[in-house]
Amino acid sequence: MNKGIKTRAAILERSAPIFNTLGYAGASLQDLVRATGLQKGGLYNHYDSKETLALAAFDYAVEQFGARYQAAVDGADTATNKLLALSKAMLRNYEDPPVAGGCIVLNTAIESDDSNPALRERARVAMTKLLALIGYTVKAGKASGELRSDVDPREIATLLVAIYEGALMLSKLYGERAHVQRAERHMAALIRSLRVVNA
Amino acid sequence: MNKGIKTRAAILERSAPIFNTLGYAGASLQDLVRATGLQKGGLYNHYDSKETLALAAFDYAVEQFGARYQAAVDGADTATNKLLALSKAMLRNYEDPPVAGGCIVLNTAIESDDSNPALRERARVAMTKLLALIGYTVKAGKASGELRSDVDPREIATLLVAIYEGALMLSKLYGERAHVQRAERHMAALIRSLRVVNA
Amino acid sequence: MNKGIKTRAAILERSAPIFNTLGYAGASLQDLVRATGLQKGGLYNHYDSKETLALAAFDYAVEQFGARYQAAVDGADTATNKLLALSKAMLRNYEDPPVAGGCIVLNTAIESDDSNPALRERARVAMTKLLALIGYTVKAGKASGELRSDVDPREIATLLVAIYEGALMLSKLYGERAHVQRAERHMAALIRSLRVVNA
Amino acid sequence: MNKGIKTRAAILERSAPIFNTLGYAGASLQDLVRATGLQKGGLYNHYDSKETLALAAFDYAVEQFGARYQAAVDGADTATNKLLALSKAMLRNYEDPPVAGGCIVLNTAIESDDSNPALRERARVAMTKLLALIGYTVKAGKASGELRSDVDPREIATLLVAIYEGALMLSKLYGERAHVQRAERHMAALIRSLRVVNA
DNA sequence: ACCGACGGGACCGCCCGTTGTT
DNA sequence: AACAACGGGCGGTCCCGTCGGT
Numbered sequence: 001m002n003k004g005i006k007t008r009a010a011i012l013e014r015s016a017p018i019f020n021t022l023g024y025a026g027a028s029l030q031d032l033v034r035a036t037g038l039q040k041g042g043l044y045n046h047y048d049s050k051e052t053l054a055l056a057a058f059d060y061a062v063e064q065f066g067a068r069y070q071a072a073v074d075g076a077d078t079a080t081n082k083l084l085a086l087s088k089a090m091l092r093n094y095e096d097p098p099v100a101g102g103c104i105v106l107n108t109a110i111e112s113d114d115s116n117p118a119l120r121e122r123a124r125v126a127m128t129k130l131l132a133l134i135g136y137t138v139k140a141g142k143a144s145g146e147l148r149s150d151v152d153p154r155e156i157a158t159l160l161v162a163i164y165e166g167a168l169m170l171s172k173l174y175g176e177r178a179h180v181q182r183a184e185r186h187m188a189a190l191i192r193s194l195r196v197v198n199a
Numbered sequence: 200m201n202k203g204i205k206t207r208a209a210i211l212e213r214s215a216p217i218f219n220t221l222g223y224a225g226a227s228l229q230d231l232v233r234a235t236g237l238q239k240g241g242l243y244n245h246y247d248s249k250e251t252l253a254l255a256a257f258d259y260a261v262e263q264f265g266a267r268y269q270a271a272v273d274g275a276d277t278a279t280n281k282l283l284a285l286s287k288a289m290l291r292n293y294e295d296p297p298v299a300g301g302c303i304v305l306n307t308a309i310e311s312d313d314s315n316p317a318l319r320e321r322a323r324v325a326m327t328k329l330l331a332l333i334g335y336t337v338k339a340g341k342a343s344g345e346l347r348s349d350v351d352p353r354e355i356a357t358l359l360v361a362i363y364e365g366a367l368m369l370s371k372l373y374g375e376r377a378h379v380q381r382a383e384r385h386m387a388a389l390i391r392s393l394r395v396v397n398a
Numbered sequence: 399m400n401k402g403i404k405t406r407a408a409i410l411e412r413s414a415p416i417f418n419t420l421g422y423a424g425a426s427l428q429d430l431v432r433a434t435g436l437q438k439g440g441l442y443n444h445y446d447s448k449e450t451l452a453l454a455a456f457d458y459a460v461e462q463f464g465a466r467y468q469a470a471v472d473g474a475d476t477a478t479n480k481l482l483a484l485s486k487a488m489l490r491n492y493e494d495p496p497v498a499g500g501c502i503v504l505n506t507a508i509e510s511d512d513s514n515p516a517l518r519e520r521a522r523v524a525m526t527k528l529l530a531l532i533g534y535t536v537k538a539g540k541a542s543g544e545l546r547s548d549v550d551p552r553e554i555a556t557l558l559v560a561i562y563e564g565a566l567m568l569s570k571l572y573g574e575r576a577h578v579q580r581a582e583r584h585m586a587a588l589i590r591s592l593r594v595v596n597a
Numbered sequence: 598m599n600k601g602i603k604t605r606a607a608i609l610e611r612s613a614p615i616f617n618t619l620g621y622a623g624a625s626l627q628d629l630v631r632a633t634g635l636q637k638g639g640l641y642n643h644y645d646s647k648e649t650l651a652l653a654a655f656d657y658a659v660e661q662f663g664a665r666y667q668a669a670v671d672g673a674d675t676a677t678n679k680l681l682a683l684s685k686a687m688l689r690n691y692e693d694p695p696v697a698g699g700c701i702v703l704n705t706a707i708e709s710d711d712s713n714p715a716l717r718e719r720a721r722v723a724m725t726k727l728l729a730l731i732g733y734t735v736k737a738g739k740a741s742g743e744l745r746s747d748v749d750p751r752e753i754a755t756l757l758v759a760i761y762e763g764a765l766m767l768s769k770l771y772g773e774r775a776h777v778q779r780a781e782r783h784m785a786a787l788i789r790s791l792r793v794v795n796a
Numbered sequence: 797a798c799c800g801a802c803g804g805g806a807c808c809g810c811c812c813g814t815t816g817t818t
Numbered sequence: 819a820a821c822a823a824c825g826g827g828c829g830g831t832c833c834c835g836t837c838g839g840t
Contacts, residue, residue, distance in 0.1 A: 003839085004801070021313055025225055029830060040830085042802045050830065101312065109372040110309040113300070114220055124372060158381045162365025169364055170357060173308045173323060182357045203819080228812060239813080241820045249812065402797080419711055424622055427834060438835080440798045448834065499710070507770040508707040511698065512618055522770060556779045560763025567762055568755060571706040571721060580755045600817080601822065626808060637809080639824045647808065799840080806833075811826105818821080 008046050011036050012060040015053060020061055020101030023111045024054050024119055055118060058108065062126040064098035065105075069133055079141025080191055083160070086134065087187040090164040091180045094171045102172055105130070106165045131157040138194070147194045156194065163187055207245050210235050211259040214252060219260060219300030222310045223253050223318060254321060257307065261325040263297035264304075268332055278340025279390055282359070285333065286386040289363040290379045293370045301371055304329070305364045330356040337393070346393045355393065362386055406444050409434050410458040413451060418459055418499030421509045422452050422517060453520060456506065460524040462496035463503075467531055477539025478589055481558070484532065485585040488562040489578045492569045500570055503528070504563045529555040536592070545592045554592065561585055605643050608633050609657040612650060617658055617698030620708045621651050621716055652715060655705065659723040661695035662702075666730055676738025677788055680757070683731065684784040687761040688777045691768045699769055702727070703762045728754040735791070744791045753791065760784055 014035045018027045029040055029050060036043065047053035072089035076082040093103050101107060105126045112120040134157040141147035167183030213234045217226045228239055228249060235242065246252035271288035275281040292302050300306060304325050311319040333356035340346035366382030412433045416425045427438055427448060434441065445451035470487035474480040491501050499505060503524050510518040532555035539545035565581030611632045615624045626637055626647060633640065644650035669686035673679040690700050698704060702723050709717040731754035738744035764780030 007801075023222075023224075023310065023312075025222075026310075026314065028828080030828085038801095039803050041804070041832085044831075045801055048831095106368060107309055107312075109368055110306055111222065113306075113371065115225065120372075127369070127372060154377075155381045155385075158366065158369060158378045159362065159385050162362050162369060162378065162382055163358070164365065165368055166361025166363065166365035167357065169305060169308055170326070170361060172312070173319075173326060178353075179357045179361065182354045183361055186354075186358050206819085227810080229810085238821050240815090240822070243813075244819055247813095405797080421620075421622075421708065423620075424712065426832080428832085437799050439800070439837090442835070443797060446835095504766060505707055505710075507766055508704055509620065509623075511620075511704070511769070513623065518770075525767070525770060552775075553779045553783075556764065556767060556776045557760065557783050560767060560776065560780055561756065561759050562763065563766055564759025564761065564763035565755065567703060567706055568724070568759060570710065571717075571724060576751075577755045577759065580752045581759055584752075584756050604823075625806080627806085635823095636825050638811085638826070641809075642823055645809095797840100800838095802837085803835090804833100807831080809829080809831105811828075813825090815824080816822095818819105 004046070007038075011038070011043065011046060011053070012057050016057040016061040016064075016104075017100035019054055019057050020099050020104050020107060023107065024051075024116060025111070027054075051116075051118065055122060058104065058119060058122050058126075061099040061104040062122075062129075065093070065103070066126075066129060068092070068098055069130065073133060073137060079137055079144065079146045080195060082137045083134070083141075083156075083191045083194075084188055086137070087160060087164070087184060087191070090160075091168070091184050091187075094168055094177070094180045103165060103168055106168065127161075131161060134160055141194070145196065148196050151194050156190075159190065160187055163190075203245070206237075210237070210242065210245060210252070211256050215256040215260040215263075215303075216299035218253055218256050219298050219303050219306060222306065223315060224310070226253075250315075250317065254317060257303065257318060257321050257325075260298040260303045261321075261328075264292070264302070265325075265328060267291070267297055268329065272332060272336060278336055278343065278345045279394060281336045282333065282340075282355075282390045282393075283387055285336070286359060286363070286383060286390070289359075290367070290383050293367055293376070293379045302364060302367055305367065326360075330360060333359055340393070344395065347395050350393050355389075358389065359386055402444070405436075409436070409441065409444060409451070410455050414455040414459040414462075414502075415498035417452055417455050418497050418502050418505060421505065422514060423509070425452075449514075449516065453516060456502065456517060456520050456524075459497040459502045460520075460527075463491070463501070464524075464527060466490070466496055467528065471531060471535060477535055477542065477544045478593060480535045481532065481539075481554075481589045481592075482586055484535070485558060485562070485582060485589070488558075489566070489582050492566055492575070492578045501563060501566055504566065525559075529559060532558055539592070543594065546594050549592050554588075557588065558585055601643070604635075604639075608635070608640065608643060608650070609654050613654040613658040613661075613701075614697035616651055616654050617696050617701050617704060620704065621648075621713060622708070624651075648713075648715065652719060655701065655716060655719050655723075658696040658701040659719075659726075662690070662700070663723075663726060665689070665695055666727065670730060670734060676734055676741065676743050677792060679734045680731065680738075680753075680788045680791075681785055683734070684757060684761070684781060684788070687757075688765070688781050691765055691774070691777045700762060700765055703765065724758075728758060731757055738791070742793065745793050748791050753787075756787065757784055 015032050018031050018035045022031060029043070032043060032053070033040060043053065047056065068089050069086055072085040073082045076085040097103070105123050108119055108123040109127065112123060131154070135153040138147060138151060138153035138156050142149055142151060163183050163186060167179045170179035171177060214231050217230050217234045221230060228242070231242060231252070232239060242252065246255065267288050268285055271284040272281045275284045296302070304322050307318055307322040308326070311322060330353070334352040337346060337350060337352035337355050341348055341350060362382050362385060366378045369378035370376060413430050416429050416433045420429060427441070430441060430451070431438060441451065445454065466487050467484055470483040471480045474483045495501070503521050506517055506521040507525070510521060529552070533551040536545060536549060536551035536554050540547055540549060561581050561584060565577045568577035569575060612629050615628050615632045619628060626640070629640060629650070630636060640650065644653065665686050666683055669682040670679045673682040694700070702720050705716055705720040706724065709720060728751070732750040735744060735748060735750035735753050739746055739748060760780050760783060764776045767776035768774060
């Protein structure tokens with residue numbers, strides 16, 4: 001009874017980095033067999049298909065990323081600090097991602113461009129959560145009078161996420177930290193510019 | 200003979216969108232046969248392997264994208280206008296890319312994360328060209344006194360590319376133009392902030 | 399314990415139609431698990447292998463068919479009526495077989511053409527019983543003076559069974575009752591033609 | 598160009614007996630590889646799937662059987678002799694079938710009971726042809742005054758086919774010629790009983 | 797007695813690359 | 819230069835049987 005649950009958890013933990021590194025199509029069952037230590041028959045006792053396993057692994061990975069983001073937001077006091085902490089948490093994915101392979105939503109969004117609509121839908125949901133986390137934080141900052149009233153929460157969400165994902169891609173492509181560092185500076189400046197000027 | 204050259208050109212033109220849409224691994228020879236109208240033997244007369252063809256198709260695609268960027272820069276007068284035009288040219292890739300599938304460098308950078316080092320190296324080269332195009336434009340603007348002397352060209356290059364790629368990914372993920380639009384506004388503001396303040 | 403016996407009976411009752419419908423090779427353990435409500439481990443507590451279970455299920459099914467045939471013969475008075483009743487009992491297998499899937503001996507004989515000699519031998523035994531039932535009835539009719547003395551019991555057995563099985567196959571193939579109906583008329587005429595002409 | 602056609606013909610010739618002996622599901626690609634001498638890749642160049650190949654092999658086999666039946670009918674003068682010749686041709690399938698494995702329609706009709714509707718439909722068409730061949734011969738005999746006017750062609754078709762298929766099954770099950778011999782005698786008697794009594 | 801996890805293997809389908817032919 | 823045939827191999831899926839635990 002408990003064994004199955006433990007095994008399933010171990011499967012996800014081990015296969016999520018495989019999928020995130022090689023992609024859904026690029027990860028073969030052989031890769032998953034190697035990573036999990038189970039045989040194909042063993043895997044299929046827990047998941048009906050490679051796709052089912054991939055979806056579960058995606059959900060697991062999103063949870064890992066999301067937990068960090070939420071913790072960053074929860075651990076700061078003001079809207080400005082929340083956004084700054086979130087920026088750092090996102091860019092941390094370059095050097096120390098919770099699941100190997102970098103941002104799972106970025107990877108999945110690019111790979112599932114045309115194929116695999118189920119995975120694509122999951123990526124949308126996960127990305128929407130991240131955008132909403134930023135949007136809500138901005139909204140709360142506006143309500144409390146900390147941020148300017150003319151700021152569009154959705155615009156800030158788009159910009160912060162875009163800069164983060166783009167810079168992450170650049171740093172991974174070159175293996176150079178510089179890009180995420182520049183992104184962090186710019187994101188911090190952008191965030192600070194949202195504050196009400198108290199003359 | 201001329202025929203061989205023409206055939207090779209046609210092969211690239213037809214296979215580049217296939218690779219850019221399905222990815223290098225996701226595109227099968229069957230797909231390429233269908234797209235080009237040639238049979239396998241015909242393809243292998245011109246390219247030694249799928250990888251060789253993929254590299255050539257990548258180069259072809261990069262050329263298409265690069266030509267647009269260069270034209271945008273060449274068609275504007277000042278550094279500011281060059282950068283603004285380049286931003287528009289990049290974001291145009293969402294609704295009207297020169298090769299179907301969106302930004303080929305982004306796609307390739309993400310897919311070739313671990314596998315396919317040859318393709319990855321090409322992506323680096325192509326990306327470096329784009330970064331350099333921005334960097335040189337900024338440098339020239341500084342030299343002419345149009346842009347502030349404390350501006351770091353490499354930083355601007357990173358930021359503009361990151362925002363562009365990130366926003367493109369978001370717009371493609373959701374099928375909504377809003378993200379690239381917000382990116383364009385932000386990029387324009389960023390570019391204008393580089394100018395020397397003439398009091 | 400009684401429980402074990404009951405369980406075994408339930409397994410046979412539920413798995414016999416599966417085997418008779420899908421064939422021995424076509425029925426998977428998954429199908430049997432679904433049909434019986436037990437898990438694989440449960441099934442293997444009672445039967446050593448799929449083949450053992452298949453043989454037991456075959457025996458069970460043959461018993462169901464045989465009981466009907468015997469009852470038909472026992473319920474009639476004269477040899478002629480016994481044979482007529484048996485014909486009806488056999489052809490009833492088209493619309494209302496005791497085990498879903500039609501005549502199990504026909505199905506098994508065809509499927510186990512080359513593979514599975516154990517099952518094939520069982521089919522032979524079961525078919526021999528049916529032929530013998532007809533043969534004995536004819537013999538008894540001859541002995542009592544009801545049937546002509548020049549009638550070959552084995553020939554009648556062959557003919558009645560052949561027509562029955564052939565017509566059953568035709569009716570199942572087309573989903574039309576007509577073929578078994580024609581067979582029944584012909585079998586009745588054949589049976590009546592065996593009687594001594596009392597001038 | 599010609600090579601492909603020849604190969605395709607050889608594939609059918611070699612795979613038809615495999616399918617007819619082992620059944621559609623029972624015949625593995627490994628079996629077909631062994632029988633044809635080609636590898637899987639080679640087979641898949643000519644047929645898109647195992648099912649496509651099976652259907653083609655079925656058609657090929659039906660043609661072989663049908664040619665014999667037609668030749669038997671064409672080679673006789675009167676309706677009576679045509680039917681007698683056809684009976685012999687059918688029962689010849691026990692000892693010398695044109696495609697190993699016995700009557701393909703019988704085998705296919707039994708196996709495709711529930712699964713494989715495409716193959717089932719083909720079996721129906723093939724069986725209908727055989728029934729029609731008998732029916733038309735009877736009809737022609739009636740028209741020429743050779744056969745009695747109260748004879749139902751469809752009934753004769755059903756009976757002859759049923760006896761033939763049933764007896765073939767019995768002889769194959771036991772490996773004894775006796776059953777088809779008895780069937781032939783009975784079929785001959787049945788055919789002769791159709792003739793107009795010329796007093 | 798029954799369940800559920802698991803292994804190892806065979807299934808069909810598709811892959812890429814080569815070869816011979818036109 | 820283009821085609822079509824073909825090989826060998828890997829892909830995911832499902833198979834049956836065993837074994838430890840309840």
